[in-house]
Amino acid sequence: MAFGIYLHVPFCSVRCGYCDFNTYTADDLGGPDVLGASRATYIDAALGELSLVPERTVDTVFVGGGTPTQLPSADLVRFLRALDHRLGLAPGAEVTTEANPDSVTPASLAELREGGFTRISFGMQSAVPHVLAMLERTHDPERVPQAVQWAREAGFEQVSLDLIYGAPTETMDDWRHTVESALELRPDHISAYALIVEDGTAFARKVRRGEVVMPDDDETADKYLLADDLMSAAGLSWYELSNWAVDEAAQCRHNIGYWNGGQWWGVGPGAHSFVDGERWWNVKHPGAYAQRIMRGESPRADGERPDAAERHLEDVMLRIRLAEGIESSLLGDADRLVSAGWLTPVGDRMVLTRTGRLMADRVVLEAVEGLD
Secondary structure, three states, rough: EEEEEEEOOOOOOOOOOOOOOOOOOOOHHHOOOOOOOOOOOHHHHHHHHHHEEEEEEEEEEEEOOHHHOOOOHHHHHHHHHHHHOOOOOEEEEEEEEOOOOHHHHHHHHHHHHHHHOOOOEEEEEOOHHHHHHHHHHHOOOOOOHHHHHHHHHOOOOOEEEEEEOOOOOHHHHHHHHHHHHHHHHOOOOOEEEEEOOOOOOHHHHHHHHHOOOOOOOHHHHHHHHHHHHHHOOOOOOOEEOOOOEEHHHHOOHHHHHOOOOOOOEEOOOOOEEEEEEEEEEEOOHHHHHHHHHHHOOEEEEEOOOHHHHHHHHHHHHHHHOOOOEEHHOOOOOOOHHHOOOOOEEEEEEEEEEEHHHHHHHHHHHHHHOOOO
16 A cells, blocks of 8 residues: 655745644744754755654655745655655655745755655645635745746656635636646646635634625536536546546545545644544744754654444545546445436546536535435
8 A cells, every 4th residue: 555755844925815824933932942943954854754754655756835845845845855764755756846936946946856856745825816815825826837837848757737716706717818828837736725714814703794795606507617617628637536647647646545544643833644544733823843852752642443333424525536447346326326317427436517517515414315
């Protein structure tokens, strides 16, 4: 079974109002400059946790955040080299980092590629300035083509773009322009996610006060279908609900590991892990995380061991999202879901139809009904 390492980098220059990830700006952290609570010393703390990982070959590495490229490229390369020395990277391992378009340079990208990173995912989000402003993204959309070109020149094997649709004030024409602009850059991979109003975020408070109005579900569904049409016409095929790739080699193997119930160790504050049937998560604040590491303690905050029923539900919930589908035997009344037009049989498997993809959460709930 594939084994992955996820490194969480919790730093951002600006915290976007819609984001509920475990991220911090310099102002958020404040206080003394303790190990791990600043960009300058963070990788030292992460390397301390890496020493706790049991020995096994690593098939995929994913550096996310936050904004990983807020750290110097040399630090990310140092982490990767230590990981390779400590555990060993499998031949042909996939090594990804996320990046903001305005946080990279030709030199930093070249250093990452030479240091072993094979794949980069840029947070493009939108090509429309007023949509970026609504999302509180700080980059100039004109920087995205430049960053993609630099990544190509640096020799990255795969270049991916992340998009967000469904922001207040975003029209259908805005979204079409965003997808077409992304496709013009000929990426190997595109992720497109609907904007979700997460409790506790600044964006949720604006929605609650009526300062912004979210689009209705029909409009959001239409934007998903438009993206699917445009990407399919450009030669990108969906392989997971929110992800399209030019071919199988361009699919994100690290994320496929999550969806297929693989094992991974999450390094960093708030990072989650799943190894040998146990799931756990680390303390969230970078300072608390670093203090645990400095004392030679585990940074775990808590954990659990899901029982068979919980694992089955999770298995269906994740694997049904994939274009390859899931075994019919793992579902309840699959025939009813086929009759409803949500699933289609492919051999001994069931695959979401286009309509089913729009309502995958409901499909999951109904798919497991009647199972012990």
